[in-house]
Every structure is written in structure tokens, then in C-alpha cells.
Amino acid sequence: MSLLELKDIKKTYLLGNSVWMKRKTVEAVKSVSLTLEEGVCLGLVGESGSGKSTLGKIILGLEKPDQGEVWFQGKNLYGLKSKELKELRRDLQVVFQDCYSAVNPRLTIREIIAEPVRNYEKLTTAQEKKKVQDLLVTVGLCPEDMYKYPHQFSGGQLQRINIARAIASKPKLIILDEAISALDVLVQVQILNLLADLKEAFQLSYLFISHDLQAVNYISDRLAVMSSGEIVEWLDDMEQLERLEHPVSKKLMSSVLPPYLGLGSGTKMIY
């Protein structure tokens, strides 16, 4: 049994809000099927507007697909009662691109990280505090940071806090929705390394949604290329990155800058 299985997912958005005219539609995702095994990081790349993020939201149970099924740990995500869904969601987490809007600016870091903990575990105040401190240390921050507010942190630090919240409920799968795209390159590497370490330590699986082939190459085990709502190319072995054939894949490949002139497009990350 694979961890996550998507069967023929379709999602169409209605545009505008007119009663009189026929409404325009946009097919964000059309007929996507994919499987994700446990402990694997699947990179999902594509241009902006190709339906990657919509697919991420469908997997998280935030957007109901028009057609198709999402099977997570052998259970149909959209066929569950709300109580069962809550239990299942414990194993499913997300890190968003915009780290600033992903946290409530009015809450302390402690409140933010403790939110999933409170929903699933009954801890005393002292235990909860300890847990938040441990999580902060795990993602490379100080335990004292839990008394601060989000605006006191930089983007990279805040993304670490988002990651801490994501791993707080000990999930199996984390959707990284452009999780590093808003950060500068040096911080991107730090976060990628952190994610790789966490994957080892907690036996996580990732769905790494990105438009940055370089970053995907750094962390992913497998690759799917998405274009206008469909998966157009698969890669089971990241070593064969040069073999990508689809025009969109080529376009994404060519947007990767070579680290040194004359070495061709960079398939290795050099920093």
C-alpha cells in the first residue's frame, strides 16, 4: 500500500459571478494520477499556473476535487466523516510559500507551534512548553524564541517555525508548497538541508512542489513534471535528469543557471 494515491483527479474553477451569462471555467487540474511511497520525496515541478498548488490543496483536503479520489494511507480522504478526517489529517501537513501569511501575526511562536499539538495531544502546560522548545531546537532555533512574535523573525527563521509546526503532530507526509521559493539562495540551501535531515530523523515523505528544478534535484528522489493541469513527464531516478524530453521540462531545465560557464546546465548544486 502506498502512502498516497491520486486517482484521476480533476478540478475546475468557475470564473466570475454572473447569473445571466454562462460562466467561464478554468481547468486547474485535469486527470492527474500519481502514487507516493513512504519515505520518498516526490518533486512536482511545473511553470506557474500549471496546477501544482491546486493539486497540493486537494491532497491536503482543502479543495474538493470535481472528480477522482485521494487515497491517503488506504483511506479515501473525501469519503470520510469529519472525525476520521481529523485523525487522518494528523499525518498530513503543509509548509506554504509565504512564510509571513502562514502564521497568525497576533500569536506568539509558542501558540503557533502548539496549535497542532493541542488538537491531537492532551498535554500539561509544562509538557507543551517543553515540546515547543524541543521543536524549536530541532529546526535550529533557540528555545527562548517561543515568546517572540512572527514579525521579529526573518523569512528563513519564520519558515523554520512553519516547519516546526508542520512536524509537531508527527506527520507522515508534508506538502512543501513552494516552501523555499520566497527565500534567498543561501537560506534556501539551509532549509533544504534541514528538510533532508528531518526526513531522515522522522521518516517523513515529502511532496515538494516547486518551479525550481535545481532545488528539486537537491532533495527529491523522484520527479513529476506538470503542465497545464496534467503530469506530462515522470522520472524515477534523479540521475537521469538530462533525459527529460517534454518541452516544458526542457524549458525548466534551461532556466537553471550553470554554476560555471561551459559546464552545461547545472545538475549538481554548487554553493
Add this chain to the structure above:
Amino acid sequence: MLKNVKRKLLSHKLIMISSLIIFFMTLLALFAPFLAPNDPNLVDITHKLQGSSSKFPLGTDHLGRCIWSRLIYGIRTSLGTAFLVMGLTMIISIPIGIYAGFRGGWVDYLFMRICDILMAFPSLLLSLALIGILGPGLGNLILAMVLVQWIFYARVIRGMVLSVKKQNFILAAEVCGTPTLVIVIKHILPTIISQVVVLAFMDIGGIILAISGLSFLGLGIQPPGAEWGMMINDSKPFFRTHPSLMLYPGMMILIVVIAFNLFGEALRDVLDLRKE
């Protein structure tokens, strides 16, 4: 952040002045029985239409009632009714606005259509019609105003919720397994409440005006109760001989409404709602 707001509040001149006026008025209203030299409703024809004296600081009206006492008791009616109307409006419109905005779907659609219909009428006209049906009186005045007002606030609150709802931290909370009610109380309500409070304060002045206006027409507070709008109406026949009868309650309305409007506007500046 809170410290910052406090400092701004103290340094803001408009806020200081307007809140002092409001505070002073509230004190007058609270201690009206001790501050009023005479019974505001005591009719004494022998003292009618007198000028100011030591017994009647601002003179008497056509029934010999003390104007100063009536003005002070009038604060009670005006402020009390205005805050009651606003409170009731909020109690109705906050839950409905949040529900419509957060849930969306057909509930939201139905709500919006009701809004569209009600907003086609000027609100004062609608209140007038309602009071006409229900009959004049303080209770009916409050009821009519709340029934007309809540829809406007609910609509604004719905809009606020719609913009907050799209933020990622709401989605993240949902993914974290936080129950919907907790999301609303912990994330949505604190985010919109400051804007709602400012909105309410900016409108209190309008409500006081509307109450006075309706009372002037004889639809609100019934005699012998003291109310500024009604006092103006009472003094109409004596306008040429005793213009001060009309001037005093008019000045009170002016001062209180300006104070609340300035307070609301300054509050908006201080909380700088555009940034949030």
C-alpha cells in the same frame, strides 16, 4: 505592538480631546441624579420660560421644567440608547457576518440578496416605516434601528472575513486539525475585531443623530422623558422669543456627535487599519 498603540493614543491630540468630552459626558450621565439641580420632568407652569437663575442654571422651558436637568438626563437617553443599539447590532451582525463569510455557499448568497434588497432603501426611511408599523416608543425605536442597521454591519464583517479567510494561516490551522469554531474564535475574530470596533465608534455619532431625529418627529422617546431631539421639537413654538431653548439641546447634539466622530476617526488612524 500594544505599547506602541498606547503611546500613539496618548500623543494623539484629537483622541485626547474627544475622549475627554466623551468621558465627561458619561460622568454627567452616570451621576445625573446628583448633578441635576431639579427634577427634569417636574412641570411647574408658574416658572415657565424663565431665564437663567441660581435655581435654574439654563432657565426653564414652556412647562417650567429645568433645562439644565433635562439636558443632563438627555445624555442618559441619547448615549444609553445609542450604545444599546450598537451593542445589539454587533451581537446580531458579528455571528451572521462571520458565518456568511466563512461558510459561503447558498447561505452567503441568500444573505447577500437580502442585503441588496434592504440597502436599496435609505436606512432612516426604513426605520421610519418600521416605527410607523410598530408604533412610537423607545423600545420600538431601538428595535427598528437594530433591524435596519445589522445588515450593513454584517455585510462589512462578511467582507473582512472573506479577506482573512484566504490567508494561509487559516488554511494552516485547518490542516492542523483545528475545529472550525476554534479557528473562528482564535484566528478570525481577533483579526477583524479592531476594525469592527473602529467602525462602530465612527457610527455612534450617526446613531445619536438618528435617535434625536426620530424623537424630534415624535417617534422615539415619549413625553415626559428627556431627550434632546424632543426638546428641540418642544421649543419650536418659542423659537422667536426664546431661541436658547432650541440652542442648548442642539449644542449638546453637536458636541457629542462631533466628539464621537473625531474619536472614531482618530482611532482608525492610530490602529492604522490599512496595514493590517
